[in-house]
Amino acid sequence: MTDERSAYDEKLESILRTAAQIFAEKGYHQASIRDIARATGVSLSGLYYYFNSKEELLFLIQDHAFGTLLSNLERLLDGVAEPHRRLRLLMENHLRYFIANTAEMKVLSHEAEALTGDFRRRVNGKKRRLTETAMQILQEIRPAGDVDPRVATFAMFGMMNWLYNWHRADRDVPVERIVDDMYRIFVEGFAPDNAAVPALAREASPGDAAPSIWRSGGADE
Amino acid sequence: MTDERSAYDEKLESILRTAAQIFAEKGYHQASIRDIARATGVSLSGLYYYFNSKEELLFLIQDHAFGTLLSNLERLLDGVAEPHRRLRLLMENHLRYFIANTAEMKVLSHEAEALTGDFRRRVNGKKRRLTETAMQILQEIRPAGDVDPRVATFAMFGMMNWLYNWHRADRDVPVERIVDDMYRIFVEGFAPDNAAVPALAREASPGDAAPSIWRSGGADE
DNA sequence: TAGGTTTGCGGACGGACGTTCGATATGCCG
DNA sequence: CGGCATATCGAACGTCCGTCCGCAAACCTA
Numbered sequence: 343m344t345d346e347r348s349a350y351d352e353k354l355e356s357i358l359r360t361a362a363q364i365f366a367e368k369g370y371h372q373a374s375i376r377d378i379a380r381a382t383g384v385s386l387s388g389l390y391y392y393f394n395s396k397e398e399l400l401f402l403i404q405d406h407a408f409g410t411l412l413s414n415l416e417r418l419l420d421g422v423a424e425p426h427r428r429l430r431l432l433m434e435n436h437l438r439y440f441i442a443n444t445a446e447m448k449v450l451s452h453e454a455e456a457l458t459g460d461f462r463r464r465v466n467g468k469k470r471r472l473t474e475t476a477m478q479i480l481q482e483i484r485p486a487g488d489v490d491p492r493v494a495t496f497a498m499f500g501m502m503n504w505l506y507n508w509h510r511a512d513r514d515v516p517v518e519r520i521v522d523d524m525y526r527i528f529v530e531g532f533a534p535d536n537a538a539v540p541a542l543a544r545e546a547s548p549g550d551a552a553p554s555i556w557r558s559g560g561a562d563e
Numbered sequence: 564m565t566d567e568r569s570a571y572d573e574k575l576e577s578i579l580r581t582a583a584q585i586f587a588e589k590g591y592h593q594a595s596i597r598d599i600a601r602a603t604g605v606s607l608s609g610l611y612y613y614f615n616s617k618e619e620l621l622f623l624i625q626d627h628a629f630g631t632l633l634s635n636l637e638r639l640l641d642g643v644a645e646p647h648r649r650l651r652l653l654m655e656n657h658l659r660y661f662i663a664n665t666a667e668m669k670v671l672s673h674e675a676e677a678l679t680g681d682f683r684r685r686v687n688g689k690k691r692r693l694t695e696t697a698m699q700i701l702q703e704i705r706p707a708g709d710v711d712p713r714v715a716t717f718a719m720f721g722m723m724n725w726l727y728n729w730h731r732a733d734r735d736v737p738v739e740r741i742v743d744d745m746y747r748i749f750v751e752g753f754a755p756d757n758a759a760v761p762a763l764a765r766e767a768s769p770g771d772a773a774p775s776i777w778r779s780g781g782a783d784e
Numbered sequence: 785t786a787g788g789t790t791t792g793c794g795g796a797c798g799g800a801c802g803t804t805c806g807a808t809a810t811g812c813c814g
Numbered sequence: 815c816g817g818c819a820t821a822t823c824g825a826a827c828g829t830c831c832g833t834c835c836g837c838a839a840a841c842c843t844a
Binding site for chain 1: 590592593647673675676677701704705710711713714715717718719720721722723724725726728729730735736740741744745747748749750751752753754755
Binding site: 571574605606607608609612 | 820821822823824825
């Protein structure tokens, strides 16, 4: 019984892993079930024994990935109270996970809108749990309202999640270095020691230098 | 002659603007030419008078958007030498433009891989011009090699480009505030004044706490 | 070995898509 | 007024896609 169950599970997980790679390479909508059939060696119709629709396949990948990311994080943060330390652990978990599971994380970051209805809602629930954990930590670190917490939170996640657009494992600096650099940039700033200059830097802003793209004096927004 | 030319241009640009909105809402591959025909009021085949293929339509949108963004930036930076000021202008231009042209910028950020061949190459060329301008500025600000310039550059762009995933014009803080907050976070850091704590925060890292998603001791990466 | 459940497949169906073609209207120039 | 370039359209073509159905192995159990 245990063996049968685990044989099924192993094959499902192998399909999910392969499908994640294909979705990452070609994009969810571009990739066809036939592509996945070819890559897994399972026949087109045979795949439907393991999921009920293409969208459910995407959901299974995203839910599994985010679930693991989240439970790893909660295990790590357990018992740790100091907010800087909690932030460091959050970023470390996120970035390590991202780089160890590039395909899944790219699918998670890039195909968020491909899910609809209940599938979408369930993944978004987990997403909200993560962002609210982060936002709480950030508000402990900087309780004064001089920086918008939502902006700060998504600035941090943007910094990290953008990884899939540029990171190449064979050419870039190792993970530990990325964690260190991003943590330092976000917490200490990229150029923290020039206290006098930023004031200068803010004079003469572009003002309305960004009208619509299409007409030089466009009436957008 | 000038009038005919400009009538053609106006219609083309109106089509591009509508198409950008639809691509932003539904995604490039999900959106059909029929959707664009419906939204513009032009017939399906009539659209092909203005472009030769769906991919060229996407290219025209991206190229126009990035072109404007880039020329705005170069005009702004002209004659400004102080690197902090240049960085501030770059971020201000980027964020203002992003928020004033959400649809186009979402298409630019999210549909980068939808272009192929020469279309892809031409947009990437402009993209590279922007990132290299940014990287040069950052290296002037922090010449020491203690933070990887590539990581810093893409951390900054990730922070900004991630906007399209969370920003809601009606609920969020105004643009000027977003520019200020992001500039401060990136340059000064989110929590710059706790010099002692970060050292503590780095003890006991998760180590190999991020194996593959799928197996607890997986052989990924 | 008989019977039932699990696992797998080939082939088809209906629909949506990008693109093309030939025809028509419109407006300008001679 | 005749003719050419511009602008627009309806209808169709060929292809690919997600999904479903019916049938056959394979395998466990009794």
